[in-house]
Amino acid sequence: MARANAAYYAGRDPFADFITAPEISQIFGELLGAWCAVCGTGLGGVVRLVEVGPGRGTLMADMLRVLGRAAPDMTRTLSVHLVETSPRLREIQKQALARFGMPLQWHDDLADVPGGTFLLVGNEFLDALPIRQFVRTQAGWQEHFVRGTEWVLQDAPIVPADVADRGAAPGEIVETCPAAQSFVAEVAARLKRERGAALFIDYGTARSLPGETLQALREGRSASPLVEPGTADLTAHVDFATLATVAAAADVRCFGPIEQGRFLTALGAVQRGEALCTAAPGQAGAIRTGLDRLIAPERMGRLFKVLALASAECPIPPGFPETGEAGPHTGQGAGEP
Numbered sequence: 568m569a570r571a572n573a574a575y576y577a578g579r580d581p582f583a584d585f586i587t588a589p590e591i592s593q594i595f596g597e598l599l600g601a602w603c604a605v606c607g608t609g610l611g612g613v614v615r616l617v618e619v620g621p622g623r624g625t626l627m628a629d630m631l632r633v634l635g636r637a638a639p640d641m642t643r644t645l646s647v648h649l650v651e652t653s654p655r656l657r658e659i660q661k662q663a664l665a666r667f668g669m670p671l672q673w674h675d676d677l678a679d680v681p682g683g684t685f686l687l688v689g690n691e692f693l694d695a696l697p698i699r700q701f702v703r704t705q706a707g708w709q710e711h712f713v714r715g716t717e718w719v720l721q722d723a724p725i726v727p728a729d730v731a732d733r734g735a736a737p738g739e740i741v742e743t744c745p746a747a748q749s750f751v752a753e754v755a756a757r758l759k760r761e762r763g764a765a766l767f768i769d770y771g772t773a774r775s776l777p778g779e780t781l782q783a784l785r786e787g788r789s790a791s792p793l794v795e796p797g798t799a800d801l802t803a804h805v806d807f808a809t810l811a812t813v814a815a816a817a818d819v820r821c822f823g824p825i826e827q828g829r830f831l832t833a834l835g836a837v838q839r840g841e842a843l844c845t846a847a848p849g850q851a852g853a854i855r856t857g858l859d860r861l862i863a864p865e866r867m868g869r870l871f872k873v874l875a876l877a878s879a880e881c882p883i884p885p886g887f888p889e890t891g892e893a894g895p896h897t898g899q900g901a902g903e904p
């Protein structure tokens with residue numbers, strides 16, 4: 568699956584198959600830019616702005632536009648780091664960001680981003696990382712995986728702890744994403760050494776639940792994950808509770824997960840929408856429709872969750888309730904799904 572997704576992002580235009588929040592409305596990236604301005608100003612000094620899985624570069628462009636206005640001093644010394652594996656998307660990002668005239672660097676993975684104070688943003692990045700699936704049986708566990716072009720089931724005498732703890736009944740599938748867990752652990756380890764904050768936004772659950780969520784999307788429609796690997800986007804819901812536990816185990820401050828609708832509303836999404844409508848009355852309908860898609864509970868507002876990690880020096884990240892700091896091993900509750 569990891570290889571199928573690398574081939575997919577390298578070879579196709581993913582945005583023909585699905586649409587993400589920054590592509591729906593500029594409000595998303597603008598509010599994240601304001602979030603970075605507050606955290607970065609609070610941290611002080613020279614800041615690296617890191618985006619993981621930057622897609623078409625739209626989110627970074629919207630963030631940089633706001634940062635230039637809201638935090639000009641920070642922006643003057645800012646360096647931009649894009650963690651992206653697809654050469655095709657790197658080229659598109661380069662074109663989208665050239666007009667800012669800022670130093671841009673691309674990296675294959677986070678380990679290549681130099682040390683120092685950093686702000687990291689990842690929208691719909693974690694869901695693209697490969698998962699493992701296990702099936703609970705009367706006798707124990709089996710792993711469900713792809714060999715060649717077929718699904719196989721194989722006895723799994725040892726399963727990861729977060730799989731065993733999920734409370735699955737016999738016959739139920741449990742998914743786990745070791746790659747997302749190690750990515751969050753890597754960010755948390757950096758936040759113990761360096762000043763900074765990280766923001767992850769993705770669709771998923773605030774509590775760990777059993778159930779299958781793996782899906783393949785091609786041109787906006789569901790496809791089989793097995794048909795022509797590399798031609799469809801493979802994603803799975805992100806288990807935010809486990810990721811919050813990973814951060815807490817590393818003794819890093821953790822905020823959320825909270826629902827995207829609540830987060831964006833707290834950051835002023837509605838007010839920003841109205842200001843845009845006043846500035847461009849002819850586009851008011853489209854602006855309000857885009858905003859509704861991002862924040863309405865029955866659209867992306869509830870399914871998408873937001874989780875922040877912060878170093879000890881960082882102010883409480885905007886958008887989270889003041890009491891939103893999760894205690895050790897808890898994901899602060901939000902509604903399901």
Ligand code: SAH
Nearest residue numbers: 576587620621622650651652653690691695
């Ligand atoms: N954040 C963007 C794009 C989301 S699509 C948006 O909101 O529009 C997922 C992105 O993650 C793509 O840019 C894809 O190429 C990238 N990606 C997927 N797996 C990756 C990996 N292992 N390392 C770095 N980037 C990856």
